[in-house]
Amino acid sequence: xxxxxxxxxxxxxLLLLGSCSTDDPDGFNGFETVTITIDDRDLAxxxxxxxxxxxxxxxxxxxxxxxxxxxxxxxxxxETGFWMKDTLIPLDIAFFDDGGGYVDGFTMEPCVEDPxxxxxxxxxxxxxxxxxAGDLEFVDETSILTPPR
Numbered sequence: 001x002x003x004x005x006x007x008x009x010x011x012x013x014l015l016l017l018g019s020c021s022t023d024d025p026d027g028f029n030g031f032e033t034v035t036i037t038i039d040d041r042d043l044a045x046x047x048x049x050x051x052x053x054x055x056x057x058x059x060x061x062x063x064x065x066x067x068x069x070x071x072x073x074x075x076x077x078x079e080t081g082f083w084m085k086d087t088l089i090p091l092d093i094a095f096f097d098d099g100g101g102y103v104d105g106f107t108m109e110p111c112v113e114d115p116x117x118x119x120x121x122x123x124x125x126x127x128x129x130x131x132x133a134g135d136l137e138f139v140d141e142t143s144i145l146t147p148p149r
Contacts, residue, residue: 028065034148036071038094038129038139043068045129047148058130059086069131073147077126081118084111090133095125100145107133 031046031053044067048054054072074080082093087110095103104121111117127145129136 028061028067031070033067034071036129036148037146038143041138043129043131045069045071047071047073049073057082057087058089058091060088062088064132068135069129071147072128072130074126074128077124079120079124081120082108082128082130083116083118084108085116087111091130092133092136092139093119094129094136094139094143094145095121095123096127096129096145097124098126100127100147102139102141102143102145105136105139 028046031048033044033046035042035044037043046067046069048057048070049072054074057072058070077098084091087108090110091108092105093108094105097103103123103125106119108117108119127147129139129145
């Protein structure tokens with residue numbers, strides 16, 4: 001094999017290994033990151049807007065890599081519950097309606113055995129924010145979410 005082919009082979013192998021790397025914020029490949037505001041606090045979040053992204057969520061994530069959490073955006077209001085299947089860290093979850101008003105919130109623990117508990121808000125919502133447990137203590141019934149534009 002000549003030198004040019006060896007270099008191309010080595011570069012290809014490095015690209016393949018790099019694409020499998022977990023040094024990025026774990027599990028965030030393909031997720032857009034944006035800044036949202038809750039009351040007067042800006043939060044950097046990954047956005048889960050498609051069904052596939054919402055299904056993946058923070059499953060398998062152990063380090064948010066500098067992000068404050070993940071914002072789930074639904075095309076219309078919903079009452080779907082959330083669970084912690086294959087989620088490795090405790091999370092706070094806050095639900096917000098179409099206008100960004102607070103609906104409900106919980107602290108969720110990783111699921112260690114089936115069936116996993118389902119966390120259902122007290123009303124319909126359009127946006128959901130997940131963050132490491134304790135990070136959403138400032139969110140309450142007076143909080144307003146300003147979603148990304």
